[in-house]
Amino acid sequence: MKQNTLTKLLGTDYPIIQAGMVWVSGGKLAGAASKAGCLGVIGAGSMKPELLRHHIQKAKAISDKALAVNLPIMYPGCPEQIEVALDEGIRIFITSAGSPKKYTQYLKDKGCVVIHVTSTPELAKKCEDAGVDAIIAEGFEAGGHNGRDEITTLALIPQVVDAVKIPVIAAGGIADGRSIVAALALGAQGVQMGTRFLMTQESSAHNNFKNLLLKSTPGSTKLSMKNLVPVRLFKNKFFEQVQEIELKGGDKDELSTLLGKGRAKAGMLDGDLDEGELEVGQVCSLIHDLPTVEQLVQALVAQVANVKNNLL
């Protein structure tokens, strides 16, 4: 894979970002992805400052290469997380779930690269106006939280590329060399992969969850909880309870009560496949192995070369 504006911006060997994923991408996965030539990303989620510091240090002990922190900026602890990350030397920030205006200028003044996650061309333009360096445009097929307009990656990326001048990173539906080349053909400068990195040895997803995904089918996930915050879930028992409420026209309060607290941790980290919330992308059924991150990245590089060769 050749160097481009994005790899130069991030200082990576490859235009591949390992997605920040709550309960899944701590220091171990981020360090491994960084060491393998990608951008390693710690999914800070609702980590307390000292836990975030621990994960950053863990990643830095594995790799001295490109490392970032993903921050959902609506989280009240976000300002403290930013200070810890800056203190630990993080200079690439991926912000999501909030206004790109909130922290971009502050981080730029500290010499950081700022990338914001969006799901529409309109918001991508607002991010560019707010001064971010690049956009992650995430389609309907992505795991976890998702946009309300249900725009797929294939429809989204060309429209975001046409709307902004800064580099665009495609997310959602990217699992192998074929989809990486597809994203580049659409005009993206790189890709963010979540589910593919979840299904590696180094991710902290529970083995129960990883093994469940190895047996998944193309229809195993669904975008759910649309009356609360749309999120793509694996269809387990908890999903069925959500579905039941939604089919009878249930509201936000009913969904909130069912969701309660700790569902995502129970499912993804602790491996409770029935009662836990399992966030994962639609491509899970395209993935048939659980390699190390190094094995994965080498395979992706070889696949990309092969796909490009076949296109000519």
Next chain:
Amino acid sequence: MKQNTLTKLLGTDYPIIQAGMVWVSGGKLAGAASKAGCLGVIGAGSMKPELLRHHIQKAKAISDKALAVNLPIMYPGCPEQIEVALDEGIRIFITSAGSPKKYTQYLKDKGCVVIHVTSTPELAKKCEDAGVDAIIAEGFEAGGHNGRDEITTLALIPQVVDAVKIPVIAAGGIADGRSIVAALALGAQGVQMGTRFLMTQESSAHNNFKNLLLKSTPGSTKLSMKNLVPVRLFKNKFFEQVQEIELKGGDKDELSTLLGKGRAKAGMLDGDLDEGELEVGQVCSLIHDLPTVEQLVQALVAQVANVKNNLL
């Protein structure tokens, strides 16, 4: 665009299929697409036999090149449509909305090429087992009728390519040279484009509808009527009525009563933008012109060459 197994099977210059679209792709559009080097397709829908004959003859008067008929096989008049098409010399059939076992052997015995439309890898495998020559795999972003599993084109195509040995044609979300190259990178041998051909001079969509689409935004369409038959609609007044029923958990009967008869014709052919049913793909907002089919195809060919060149 280079020749491949699919172009040789279809006898076309390019691996591009103009989608059969009810009320939109009669003889005029199919003839123009065929003449321009693509597979022209008459959307037979519920056409009476003599109307289908008229449209085939119209297309044949425009082009003596590759021409097909798209048949939703659950339509009771389908056997008569097949006889008329065979009588008029049609030797490429695209079948959809029913079992691939129903007519494939009969058509193969008459020396025809048979292509079946699917939305899952599992059904694609069944189509191959039934003896079809190629698969159209259609993703969630496609206009009109759609699968229940909501698998996007980006997630679907590699899985269908891995499931079968026959050529796979990608449909849904394909609107320009970028998405054509993306589809080829995913392993498809070609593409089917609906909305892009709807938005040409030769399609029989009403000008009101075409002009509405020129002003669309990425969130202008939504997959609706999931309790009846999932269909991607433009968000107009009729859509809002559907939405209202669905949000309060309304059932199949309520949706059927609202839909009534003739909604699609009223919207797409007669241009009633409020009360009509407007079926269209998510990529409508990526399209900013209404060229002739010849202009469109020449532009696509140039874009594909350019995108491939940039990938290297």
